[in-house]
Amino acid sequence: MKEIGLSEIGDYVRVLHCGIRWKIIEYLRDGPKSSDEIFNHLVELRDKGSEDTNNCKGKCNNVNKKDLKKPTLYYHLRELESVGIIKLDEYKPSEQKRAPEKVWKLNMEKLTINLK
Numbered sequence: 001m002k003e004i005g006l007s008e009i010g011d012y013v014r015v016l017h018c019g020i021r022w023k024i025i026e027y028l029r030d031g032p033k034s035s036d037e038i039f040n041h042l043v044e045l046r047d048k049g050s051e052d053t054n055n056c057k058g059k060c061n062n063v064n065k066k067d068l069k070k071p072t073l074y075y076h077l078r079e080l081e082s083v084g085i086i087k088l089d090e091y092k093p094s095e096q097k098r099a100p101e102k103v104w105k106l107n108m109e110k111l112t113i114n115l116k
Contacts, residue, residue, distance in 0.1 A: 001110040002084065009113060015079050020068070024076060025085065025106065032089045032105040039073050077104060084108065 004012065015021065020042065027033060027041050046068060080086045087107040091100035 001112060002108045003112045003114050005114050011083050012111070015083050015085065018076065021076050021080055024080060028086060028104060028106045032103050034092050034101045034103045035070075035073065035077065036101060038077070038104065039068075039070060042068055042073065077102075085111075 023042060023045060024038055027038060033041070077086065081088070081104075084107050086104050089103045089105040092103050093100055
């Protein structure tokens with residue numbers, strides 16, 4: 001559990017405004033996932049017509065679910081990591097002799113806002 005005060009709430013609101021990020025959090029509930037697994041999951045949701053992946057309203061570099069690309073995913077992952085919601089779990093060797101792939105996991109189970 002992480003407790004935040006009013007001085008920190010703005011950072012979390014900024015990071016959690018986006019439906020794509022909520023989908024990433026939901027997907028990571030089942031355990032660590034690689035960047036490729038997360039990307040493929042979001043693409044699958046997009047192809048199924050999930051509206052929850054398109055409510056950023058221009059705040060995420062004017063990207064919507066139809067335009068989701070790997071650099072956009074990495075942007076969302078970095079934002080979630082910046083406030084400690086997710087963290088890098090490990091590096092997974094690449095099967096195509098590329099750089100190792102990052103594996104992400106949730107870094108907190110509960111977030112509490114202390115209003116006093």
